[in-house]
Amino acid sequence: MNxxxxxxxxxxxxxxxxxxxxxxxxxxxxxxxxILDGLNYIKDHLDGTLSYRWSCRMGVCxxxxxxxxxxxKLTCATFLSEYGSGPVRVExxxxxxxxxxxxxxxxxxxxxxxxxxxxxxxxxxxxxxAGEYRQTPQELDEYKQFSMCINCMLCYSACPIYGLDPKFIxxxxxxxxxxxxxxxxxxxxxxxxxxxxxxxxxxxxxxVGECTKVCPKNVDPAGAIQRYKLNAAVETLTSFFAPRxx
Amino acid sequence: xxxxRSYTAYHPQWLRRPVSTYWWLERPTYIAFILRxxxxxxxxxxxxxxxxxxxxxxxxxxxxxxxxxxxxxxAVAAINVLSLLFVLFHxxxxxxxxPAAMVVHVGGRKVPGLLIAGSNYGGLVVxxxxxxxxxxxx
Numbered sequence: 001m002n003x004x005x006x007x008x009x010x011x012x013x014x015x016x017x018x019x020x021x022x023x024x025x026x027x028x029x030x031x032x033x034x035i036l037d038g039l040n041y042i043k044d045h046l047d048g049t050l051s052y053r054w055s056c057r058m059g060v061c062x063x064x065x066x067x068x069x070x071x072x073k074l075t076c077a078t079f080l081s082e083y084g085s086g087p088v089r090v091e092x093x094x095x096x097x098x099x100x101x102x103x104x105x106x107x108x109x110x111x112x113x114x115x116x117x118x119x120x121x122x123x124x125x126x127x128x129x130a131g132e133y134r135q136t137p138q139e140l141d142e143y144k145q146f147s148m149c150i151n152c153m154l155c156y157s158a159c160p161i162y163g164l165d166p167k168f169i170x171x172x173x174x175x176x177x178x179x180x181x182x183x184x185x186x187x188x189x190x191x192x193x194x195x196x197x198x199x200x201x202x203x204x205x206x207x208v209g210e211c212t213k214v215c216p217k218n219v220d221p222a223g224a225i226q227r228y229k230l231n232a233a234v235e236t237l238t239s240f241f242a243p244r245x246x
Numbered sequence: 247x248x249x250x251r252s253y254t255a256y257h258p259q260w261l262r263r264p265v266s267t268y269w270w271l272e273r274p275t276y277i278a279f280i281l282r283x284x285x286x287x288x289x290x291x292x293x294x295x296x297x298x299x300x301x302x303x304x305x306x307x308x309x310x311x312x313x314x315x316x317x318x319x320x321a322v323a324a325i326n327v328l329s330l331l332f333v334l335f336h337x338x339x340x341x342x343x344x345p346a347a348m349v350v351h352v353g354g355r356k357v358p359g360l361l362i363a364g365s366n367y368g369g370l371v372v373x374x375x376x377x378x379x380x381x382x383x384x
Contacts (some may be wrong), residue, residue, distance in 0.1 A: 227349065
């Protein structure tokens with residue numbers, strides 16, 4: 001039961017160093033410990049200055065995404081025991097600027113997310129007296145998969161297109177746009193299409209497909225983007241051959 | 247060494263890590279992606295080859311025979327075999343993607359993804375069988 005494992009943790013303390021360095025910590029490795037438990041052990045017992053984000057510890061809040069042995073992972077859902085005798089390298093998410101140690105700046109993603117209006121858009125709001133906007137289980141199924149996104153940004157970290165061209169709106173934002181487009185209560189797909197049909201929108205994606213592989217919630221952003229492309233192409237063709245009002 | 251870094255309010259110096267030129271070697275998916283991008287060259291070659299064949303047929307017996315013997319040279323045959331592999335890889339990528347990109351409803355029910363991908367593969371088999379039948383004695 002006294003098994004221990006070495007974590008190689010990326011450090012970046014801007015007041016001290018201008019490059020990323022690695023520090024080795026030996027932590028206990030019980031069968032039920034995840035990477036995040038290891039980091040919490042370091043923070044509590046070995047070095048209180050280690051900085052990282054976490055909250056729910058159960059794969060819902062999406063704040064503990066990091067690069068573990070080169071793979072984007074939720075550290076609360078990745079067991080230390082998966083890595084045998086180690087060492088395990090823990091680094092901040094790729095493709096984002098690092099603020100400190102394992103903390104990245106997520107401002108770019110937050111600004112992009114708002115652009116696709118990830119909420120129910122109505123042309124005319126129904127009065128409260130009209131009651132709820134009702135939905136059948138079949139209508140719910142249309143978008144449910146995309147609603148599982150927890151904004152953990154692992155897909156951005158895995159996407160080389162986002163790494164090479166930070167203007168690309170990115171996998172999660174597009175998948176969330178689809179989540180609302182496919183919602184029977186929503187009427188905002190036209191407004192979203194304006195943002196997403198730009199070069200940095202859906203057409204920026206060249207279908208590497210890694211976003212879908214790393215997604216901890218099986219959202220399949222790559223599929224959502226290709227579906228969006230198909231819709232956009234069909235819409236363009238339709239408007240070309242059958243213009244409105246003709 | 248003198249520290250020349252500058253700090254902005256509330257945001258210390260951010261660390262930006264550039265993407266390596268060889269990023270596409272980092273993961274099997276990335277390599278598959280680059281190969282798929284390259285496959286477009288071979289898809290284009292297949293079209294050019296077909297156009298050359300049509301032109302040779304149009305120009306008569308002699309040109310057609312020359313075209314056939316040119317096609318049988320090891321270099322051209324090798325390019326065509328390679329092209330076939332790349333075109334198949336290209337096609338399979340999109341066949342497998344089809345269920346995610348196309349959500350089809352029939353009679354108010356969602357058509358299972360396996361059926362959509364399967365019908366694509368089925369179409370490929372039928373078209374290949376037809377071409378085979380034409381070539382081998384139809």
